[in-house]
Amino acid sequence: MANTIIGGQGGSKLAGVGGGAANGNYATAKTSVWWDIENCQVPKACDPHVIAKNISSALVAMDYRGPISISAYGNTTLINVSVQ
Secondary structure, eight states: OOOOEEEETTEEEETTTTSOSOOGGGGTSOEEEEEETTTSOOOTTOOHHHHHHHHHHHHHHTTOOSOEEEEEESOGGGSOTTTO
């Protein structure tokens, strides 16, 4: 079981945010976030570590207490060195 992060032109959001707390086994399930860093880039004025903390905090606020894995993927030659 995994939770879903939805990305897009306007940024990323958690699927189902505002829907309340985690239910049953989902509360302790591993959550994997796959971040398409090429098509959903880190804004120039943002620290990617802060974004990752915000994702984790949002999950905790919704009562998801399982392990969280956040992985970025994309062509590293196109990613700013400060973000890598």
